[in-house]
Amino acid sequence: MVVGAQLYTVTKSCQTLEDLSETLKRVADIGYTTVQLSGVCEYEPEWMKEELKKNGLSCALTHISLDSMKADPVKVCRDHDILGCKYIGLGMMPNARELNDELYDSFVKDIRPIVQTFAKEGHKFFYHNHHYEFMKSPNGKLYIERLAEDFSPEEFGVTLDTYWVQFGGANPLEWIDRLKGRIECVHLKDMKIVGKEQWMAPVGAGNMNFERIVDAAGKAGAEYLLVEQDKCYDEDPFECLKQSRQFLASLGL
DSSP states (O other): OEEEEEGGGGGGGOSSHHHHHHHHHHHHHHTOOEEEEOSOOOOOHHHHHHHHHHTTOEEEEEEOOHHHHHHOHHHHHHHHHHHTOOEEEESOOTTGGGOOHHHHHHHHHHHHHHHHHHHHTTOEEEEEOOSGGGSBOTTSOBHHHHHHHHSOTTTEEEEEEHHHHHHTTOOHHHHHHHTTTSOSEEEEOEEEEETTEEEEEOTTSSSSOHHHHHHHHHHTTOOEEEEOOSOOTTSOHHHHHHHHHHHHHHTTO
16 A cells, blocks of 8 residues: 555645645655645646656545536546546535435436546546535435445545544444445544544544554555545644654554
8 A cells, every 4th residue: 555645734835836846845755655636726737747757756646626527527537647647536525514315316416427437537536525424314324325335336436534434433444344445545644632622633643543444444455545634733734744654654654
């Protein structure tokens, strides 16, 4: 498995092309060899291809807007071909915070032709979970279960976010196993308790058992372990990425 940096962690340093170029260099200097392009400014794929090459990086996965996918899914695939990136991700379905059957059915209807086009063009769609998908729908099934039933593993991947699984009251180890075959990309971030709150933390700095999570992910077919920390609070996000990388290196990654 390849350890990568989810650039959303350092999104504030990715809002101009100049800053994004410098951020890619800093991430490579930490020791990452691949990145997920998410939360960054607009760029031309040819420009990004050269920046990645210059820094010895690859692109494992992206997050792009659903509107872009709807507008021209074939162009999305061609842009990802330039990047050398097979996996095309969506960060969250529209209105996920108010998720209900009507919103779910609308999302499935919108996304089905897109994921089919991606698969036909040699790419794979990836959906990033939060805790909302671990709510039960009226039929008694979790929405994450319904997604797995409504789409095949070949066309619909899940960028399983281990923190949000835990936050949603589920067991990351169980869901890594249950989603085997569709979790080539996994998000790693730790959880720690501060006062009465659950905070995000660098991998290895919280309470989650990442030795077992990493082992399970490997057995389930994960190709990329992508470090993501949406909030770093008063810490430097680059230092958080460095701390996570060092911990994962201690596990032999």
